[in-house]
Amino acid sequence: MSCWQTVQDYGLRSLGIGERLLPKADFTLCQQFTLIGSGMLWNIYFGVLALGLGFFMATALALGKASPSPLIRKPSDWFIFLFRGSPLFIQFFLAYEAFVLLPRNGIDIPLGIVTLTAETRWLTKAWAGALIVLFLNTSAYAGEIFYGALQSVPKGELEAADAYGMTGWSKFRRITWPTMLRLAWPAYTNEAIFLFHATALVFFSGFPAWRQQGDALYYASYFADKTFNPFIPYPIFAGYFVLLTLSVIVVFGAINRRLNRHLATERRSRLRLRPQIIR
Amino acid sequence: MKRILLGTAALALSASVVSAEVVRMGTEGAYPPYNFINDAGHVDGFDIAVGNELCKRAALTCEWATNEWDSIIPNLVSGNYDTIMAGMSITAERDAVIDFTQNYFPPDPSVFVGLSDNIDLPHAVIAAQTGTIQAAHVAETGATLVEFATPDETVAAVRNGEVDAVLADKAFLAPIVDEDSELMMIGPDVFLGEGMGVGVRESDTELKEKLNAAIQSMKDDGSLNELIEKWLPGAATF
Amino acid sequence: MTSPDRNAILAQLNFARSVPRPVFDFCTDPSLLDDLPWLACYLSTGKHMAFYGSFITVLVLLAITAPIALAFGFGGAMAARSSFAPLRWFGKAYTAMVRGVPDIAFFLFVPIAMDQGLEWLRHKVKCPDWDLPVRQGNDFVVCDAAKLPLSSSPQWVHEGYGFALAVAAFAVVFGAFAANVLYGAMQAVPRGQVETGEAYGMTARQTFWRIVVPQMWVFALPGLSNLWLILVKATPLLFLLGVEDIVYWARELGGSKTSTFTYPHSDWRLYYFLALLVFYLLLTQISEKIFGRLSRRLSHGQATLGGEAQRKAAV
Incomplete structure (x- = not known):
């Protein structure tokens, strides 16, 4: 069987398109590259959506944590403490156990005359359940980063905004928020990289694989178990992740340049590739 | 491991x-x-x-x-x-x-266990432990296979409705079915x-x-x- | 969940053996007991003792791994600063690797690679006249004398060896993280300090050990405390290395039990995992408190913002 044929058969296997049964014997390098690559689609799906949604939640949490009202501050504090203080692995387990405990016929929500039945079964599937956990997790980490940046927004900029008569939403939208992002960006880039790494835990963590559709690590360990040889699938997996990490750095670097474009060249903060490790 | x-x-x-x-x-x-x-x-x-x-x-x-x-x-x-x-x-x-x-x-026979016997087995969602003869059997029948690492998790998945049924050794499932009035054996025994x-x-x-x-x-x-x-x-x- | 083959095992501090009979006298026939005594008996079974013991396993792993990882990190950071190019490249590559690849990949890979590597070396030394290939198809075959540990070894050797492999995997990964932090901290020591040392006629080695190393810790502390928290939060991955840790026992104990067992119950995994959550929240919370205190002590007398604030407060 040619390699191209293998790619056609298994390239989208992780999404359930192509051959139904996984290869069982006579594994080729091509099969390993194709299937592990196919699994990467899930890693990208989880990473992109969790980051995209988490960005807004994180902003809200940062503002909440900086709020003078304890009614808003305390819940934000606790949320961040809960998700930053415990292992993601445990969060996955707990979330799965909690989701399966939801009534299997759905929850009835009485809305006056009509009763709405909320379907809950989909929450136990990785595409939804794990995404929710990753989303909450990255929101907490990024929220803490944004909060730190918010505290370091220079007073002068805020006073200048006041002097221009800006208030409320327009001041936040045009001054506070862009500066906060600019300051937080290097740390946030780190968080993004580590969130993508965390997506490798999804199918190792209590969410079962349906129809043998899993992420890159699911297939890598499938091959390692079947061939008893870890020296091929794990390096392939690592190679894919290096590429993914480099793409994240390129995209976030471009955004960083845009955030800093108003500054004189020598004052622009270059995206440092080594600073704190977040997770 | x-x-x-x-x-x-x-x-x-x-x-x-x-x-x-x-x-x-x-x-x-x-x-x-x-x-x-x-x-x-x-x-x-x-x-x-x-x-x-x-x-x-x-x-x-x-x-x-x-x-x-x-x-x-x-x-x-x-x-x-x-x-x-x-x-x-x-x-x-x-x-x-x-x-x-x-x-x-x-x-010894294997058997399907579910919450109702009103299940279309060839098109149902079936749990099995990864790497067992039962998992291989389900993957080949056309039913949707959901794999779990331990036998206990396969039964838990039936109880919470995540899957329609589990396929496992009869001797393993029999005491579980005896003690849980919700669970029942479905269809004939499967010899593997x-x-x-x-x-x-x-x-x-x-x-x-x-x-x-x-x-x-x-x-x-x-x-x-x-x-x-x-x-x-x-x-x-x- | 699949969990690939690692030759790791676990060191299970064997509490089961040390509990020969029920802790409470009334536990002889649990099926007759009321709820409360039943629970007391249930929570003091040999299996639960093993569960409690596994918390110690986790703490022991942390206590052993942290200093080793710090040593790896120190070596990596020194290598990355080396004037000898190949050593420097090695140091940089080591510190870069954890950024590109998820740590979990290393945890799955390092123990088995180390195990096979060591066995292969011993095989070369101990059985030089072995003529079969070591890799036969799927099998990795070495002569009996090269097996690690020897199959005739007692159980605790097997357990200890597996635990050691797990420690090694953690040390390699967290050593790379620590190297990042320490490299940054060494660079952060004010250049003027080193120059002053040189002006006094110190060699590069002397300035490094007498000036850079003593002063870098205050700069390294935030990074290291962060790293400690990451290490704490990575310990559930021990489970994937085959170590019988708290996650393993929580799953084992929480699963529903039929009357084959002395204490039948339904699916209680949620409660066990909640207990683990509380354990980790406490551990991270206590760690943060300790690091906060340490940071205040280290800042004392330093030309940093924190040190300056302390000086002003004292005046």
């Missing part, structure tokens, strides 16, 4: 035997009543009872080690223990990698595999012969049937 737990079970079986040969017995420890970890924290069950008796008859010193199911064969092959007694059915696919003794438990045997490395012919002889002697004097009746009431005997 090698998982040797319970150093507990260093069973110096026959004190009179001076043989220094230690045979490490691998099991899963999560498949009652075949093998499980009892409340005292020791491995226990049908496999263990048979294994200990076999060691006694073959004059071997045996020590139990537990290992996760999905890597139980690789770790036998790489020498982390010397036998597998984990309710493992003899199949052609496994036989290609390791060797089996003659069976110590006759072919050629009974359960002790897995050994292909190069270990000497150990294999010793165990074969011991199993034969247990079959001959009826003591194997006694153990089956004790641990797996209602199951087929020799």
Whole structure:
């Protein structure tokens, strides 16, 4: 069987398109590259959506944590403490156990005359359940980063905004928020990289694989178990992740340049590739 | 994954035997009543009872080690223990990698268990433990396979409605169905595999012969049937 | 969940053995007991003792891994600063690797690679006249004398070896993280300090050990405390290395039990995992408190913002 044929058969296997049964014997390098690559689609799906949604939640949490009202501050504090203080692995387990405990016929929500039945079964599937956990997790980490940046927004900029008569939403939208992002960006880039790494835990963590559709690590360990040889699938997996990490750095670097474009060249903060490790 | 737990079970079986040969017995420890970890924290069950008796008859010193199911064969092959007694059915696919003794438990049916018998099995969502004959069977029937690492999780998935049914050994599911009025067996029994045997490395012919002889002697004097009746009431005997 | 083969095992501090009989006298027939005594008996079974013992396993792993990882990190950071190019490249590559690849990949890979590597070396030394290939198809076959540990070894050796492999995997990964942090901290020591040392005629080695190393800790502390928290939060991954840790026991104990067991119950995994959550929240919370205190002590007398604030407060 040619390699191209293998790619056609298994390239989208992780999404359930192509051959139904996984290869069982006579594994080729091509099969390993194709299937592990196919699994990467899930890693990208989880990473992109969790980051995209988490960005807004994180902003809200940062503002909440900086709020003078304890009614808003305390819940934000606790949320961040809960998700930053415990292992993601445990969060996955707990979330799965909690989701399966939801009534299997759905929850009835009485809305006056009509009763709405909320379907809950989909929450136990990785595409939804794990995404929710990753989303909450990255929101907490990024929220803490944004909060730190918010505290370091220079007073002068805020006073200048006041002097221009800006208030409320327009001041936040045009001054506070862009500066906060600019300051937080290097740390946030780190968080993004580590969130993508965390997506490798999804199918190792209590969410079962349906129809043998899993992420890159699911297939890598499938091959390692079947061939008893870890020296091929794990390096392939690592190679894919290096590429993914480099793409994240390129995209976030471009955004960083845009955030800093108003500054004189020598004052622009270059995206440092080594600073704190977040997770 | 090698998982040797319970150093507990260093069973110096026959004190009179001076043989220094230690045979490490691998099991899963999560498949009652075949093998499980009892409340005292020791491995226990049908496999263990048979294994200990076999060691006694073959004059071997045996020590139990537990290992996760999905890597139980690789770790036998790489020498982390010397036998597998984990309710493992003899199949052609496994036989290609390791060797089996003659069976110590006759072919026993597998069965589907679900919350209602109103299930279209070929198109249903079926849970099975990863790497079992039942999982392979489901993957080939066209039903949707959902894999779990441990047997316990497959049953939990039926209870919480995540899947329509589970396919596993009847002797494992029977006590669970007896004690849970919600669960029921669905459809006819499914016959898979050629009974359960002790897995050994292909190069270990000497150990294999010793165990074969011991199993034969247990079959001959009826003591194997006694153990089956004790641990797996209602199951087929020799 | 699949969990690939690692030759790792676990060191299970074997509490089961040390509990020969029920802790409470009334536990002889649990099926007759009321709820409360039943629970007391249930929570004091040998299996639960093993569960409690596994918390110590986790703490022991942390206590052993942290200093080793710090040493790896120190070596990596020194290598990355080396004037000898190949050593420097090695140091940089080591510190870069954890950024590109998820740590979980290392945890799955390092133990088995180390195990096979060591066995292969011993095989070469101990069985020079072995003529079969070591890799036969799927099998990795070395002579009996080269096995690690020897199959005749007692159980605790097997357990200890597996635990050591797990420690090694953690040390390699967290060593790379620590190297990042320490490299940054060494660079952060004010250049003027080193120049002053040189002006006094110190060699490069002397300035490094007498000036850079003593002063870098205050700069390294935020990074190291962060790293400690990451290490704490990575310990559930021990479970994937085959170590019988708290996650393993929580799953084992929480699963529903039929009357084959002395204490039958339904699916209680949620409660066990909640207990683990509380354990980790406490551990991270206590760690943060300790690091906060340490940071105040280290800042004392330093030409940093924190040190300056302390000086002003004291005046």
